[in-house]
Amino acid sequence: MDLTLWQYQFRIIMLGDSTVGKSSLLKRYTEDMFLESINQTVGVDFYVHFLEVEPGVRVKLQFWDTAGQERFRSVTRSYYRNSVGGLLVFDMTNQASFDHIKEWHDEVCERVQPHKVLFVLVGQKSDQDAQGGRVVSQEQAEKLAGQLGMPYIEASAKTGQNVMEAFELLTRRVYQGLLSGEVELQEGWDGVKCAAPHALQLQRASLTRPSSTTTKKKKCCD
Numbered sequence: 001m002d003l004t005l006w007q008y009q010f011r012i013i014m015l016g017d018s019t020v021g022k023s024s025l026l027k028r029y030t031e032d033m034f035l036e037s038i039n040q041t042v043g044v045d046f047y048v049h050f051l052e053v054e055p056g057v058r059v060k061l062q063f064w065d066t067a068g069q070e071r072f073r074s075v076t077r078s079y080y081r082n083s084v085g086g087l088l089v090f091d092m093t094n095q096a097s098f099d100h101i102k103e104w105h106d107e108v109c110e111r112v113q114p115h116k117v118l119f120v121l122v123g124q125k126s127d128q129d130a131q132g133g134r135v136v137s138q139e140q141a142e143k144l145a146g147q148l149g150m151p152y153i154e155a156s157a158k159t160g161q162n163v164m165e166a167f168e169l170l171t172r173r174v175y176q177g178l179l180s181g182e183v184e185l186q187e188g189w190d191g192v193k194c195a196a197p198h199a200l201q202l203q204r205a206s207l208t209r210p211s212s213t214t215t216k217k218k219k220c221c222d
């Protein structure tokens with residue numbers, strides 16, 4: 001099988017304060033590696049990964065790994081608009097990074113209108129919980145995620161705990177949004193690309209038809 005073949009391409013943006021571990025999450029997910037002394041991101045870095053969201057449906061994930069430092073904000077802002085999904089990341093040992101999550105969220109939502117970005121909130125560095133380093137409780141984070149209308153997951157790029165789960169949660173959220181029509185393909189918008197848009201219409205139609213008349217589900221490239 002040609003590993004570069006895909007039915008959908010999703011553009012995903014990594015957001016959150018500097019040093020929360022955005023690049024480390026991506027390194028763990030795409031290369032299964034962790035570096036104690038990883039370089040701070042300058043501007044935006046680019047990663048690619050493929051994921052099968054259901055048998056026969058391959059998604060190419062394009063990640064924009066943005067720098068959390070304020071001085072790069074004008075560069076990173078230009079990537080918001082063409083993203084369909086975002087991982088909003090804070091460090092559970094750093095209160096300020098959690099306090100800034102709502103600002104990150106609101107800034108993105110304002111700038112992407114009329115488009116919508118689907119988010120997952122990630123509490124990073126869960127390995128520090130056992131060392132007594134946690135300052136943001138799971139309850140606080142879940143409450144904020146609920147208010148912002150997104151799921152919450154705790155992960156550690158260091159141990160790998162829940163890293164794959166966080167990326168898959170977001171990818172499946174976008175995929176479901178696409179099938180339900182919550183996410184629309186639009187001319188001049190690169191958040192989602194579909195190799196066969198007509199097949200997507202058929203798949204959506206088959207999902208909205210009453211189950212007694214539903215036939216075999218169509219895949220994007222069928």
Ligand SMILES: Nc1nc2c(ncn2[C@@H]2O[C@H](COP(=O)(O)OP(=O)(O)OP(=O)(O)O)[C@@H](O)[C@H]2O)c(=O)[nH]1
Pocket residue numbers: 016017018019020021022023024025035036037038039040041042066067068069124125126127128155156157158159
């Ligand atoms: N203990 C622990 N340290 C981590 C974890 N993830 C990242 N780090 C460390 O945190 C520091 C910052 O990680 P980065 O991945 O560069 O953070 P970033 O969010 O990409 O930072 P910017 O590029 O400046 O926005 C590095 O020293 C990492 O080794 C983790 O899960 N646990």
Ligand SMILES: [Mg+2]
Pocket residue numbers: 022023024039040041065066067068
């Ligand atoms: Mg980085």
